[in-house]
Amino acid sequence: MTAPGLRPAGDRRSLPVPDGLDGMRLDQAVSRLFGLSRTAAATLVEAGDALVDGIPRPKSDKVSAGAWLEVTLPAPVTAPAVVAEPVHGLRIVYDDDDIVVVDKPVGVAAHPSPGWTGPTVVGGLAAMGQRVATSGAAERQGVVHRLDVGTTGLMVVAKSEQAYSVLKRAFKEREVDKRYHAVVQGHLDPLRGTIDAPIDRHPSADYKFAVMSGGKPSVTHYDTLEAFRAASLVDVKLETGRTHQIRVHFAALRHPCVGDLTYGADPTLAARLRLERQWLHARELAFLHPRTYDEVRFVSDYPADLEQALDALRDAS
Template sequence: MSTTFTAGGDQRSLPVPDGLDGMRLDQAVARLFGLSRTTAAALVDAGAARLDGTVRANSHKVRAGSWLEVTLPAPAATIVVVPQAVPGLRVVHADDDIVVVDKPVGVAAHPSPGWTGPTVIGGLAAIGHTIATSGAAERQGVVHRLDVGTTGVMVVAKSEQAYSLLKRAFKEREVEKRYHAVVQGHLDPLRGTIDAPIDRHPHHDYRWAVVSGGKPSITHYDTIEAFPSASLVDVRLETGRTHQIRVHFSTLRHPCVGDLTYGADPTLSGRLKLDRQWLHARELSFQHPRTGDEVRFVSDYPDDLGRALDILRD
């Protein structure tokens, strides 16, 4: 492979590998350069990908040995953490090593490309918490994440020792993460385990799915309370994949109420006045990285989720 750099980005040229023979051009570009399908398709549409010197459509099937030339987009600008007060962000516990927060809805864990809203890291910086410098610049101190639309308890590392030990604890599944979710319908059995691999959705960049060959993903659940149209369940995550709870229950045809992205009934969501998934990080337990003592933090339901439960119980 030959590589040159220009003001427009990274230019690369190489023969199409045998393993991609017959694949769509946009899929081949995505696979070769680690891009999303959306980004790859945009490059092809812009004429930034050529086969044997000719611009082709996204649907064009590539042939092994054809010469592929691609101009990749210029690297994104470095993301900077900006201190910004976050209404509703509550500090549950703080010491020299960790800070535990109760995250409100509409707040991301850390800055990311395309996200202009509030973040946990920015909110902590605004109230004077110094976070560990380990990790990528935009997510320093972050050892686990909650979706923007998911509320609840979350821990951030303040010391380098805490970052290292907590990262390892999450990876080794030594942290107990419990969520409460309201899912549509009634689960059968009422208590069980969902063991199904998860990876990016093959057709939708912003979604994840149960797919063959995905990363091992295990979710344990237990029904707490049943309503005519839904169930409140306690969920314990053994793994921590992106959107894991949402994907697993959607796959069982019991999506989280309000989760329109994963197939929730919009009529029920409207009746409960929900504009996001009913999913809450209820409890977090782990060994404190300095003392070794077991610590446990619990978050109460926010107003919108509590209101939805009241409607279901009426």
């Protein structure tokens, strides 16, 4: 029983501040240690739920290695359950007992998540009568990789437990060939190259990511396929698979994906091309089949909105 005036303990964690976080802001240290967003970590600190050597501190205070950190974590947010719901435009490219490869339309999430009420790939597959692997969290069973809601193209979902295990490892070990096509603003210099820059959550905007020292290693290879007056069509190969990686890397070069207003794209150009999302498409996907270990390769055509934007760029050039 909790004494009057005292809060329940909740999920309380206690540990010394690691050497690698010495001199870091308290809210940033809490974010790094417990996988919280910077906003969530700052809210927690401001509520007095993060003590340094037994004393509440302001979120901007710097922590010292070895100081004792006590944090009461918020209750986890439960993801919504999968709802079998037909998804307009979701197309099955390949299907067997182990995998199903889909061409994902714009406006569709890979799986349910807190705050998302729109259609999902797993919900669309359930509506088609597809049974997927039971491995993984309940709301994303069978999902071995994801695409942004605003990104179209190819996704593979595991149907058997063996496929889930093999494909998860293949993505982790960077053995899957993921090719994207993107239209970025301006002309890249050099025309072909590699972007090797760590990515982490944006320091002031939870919904965005950014190139940040101390972020997760992130590597993007690109090759210019076609140059227009105001933009370039590039082939992109991902070596790593961070959230928003392509969008963040090209924005960091000051060549954001055309139409990607979240990452600084020109709204005038987007309006002229009638684009309501980033010009980014998961064009090609190749991997070893999880049962036969033969290579399988799939290619997706551009959807109508990206095709018409590309035609407009060509006409203007």
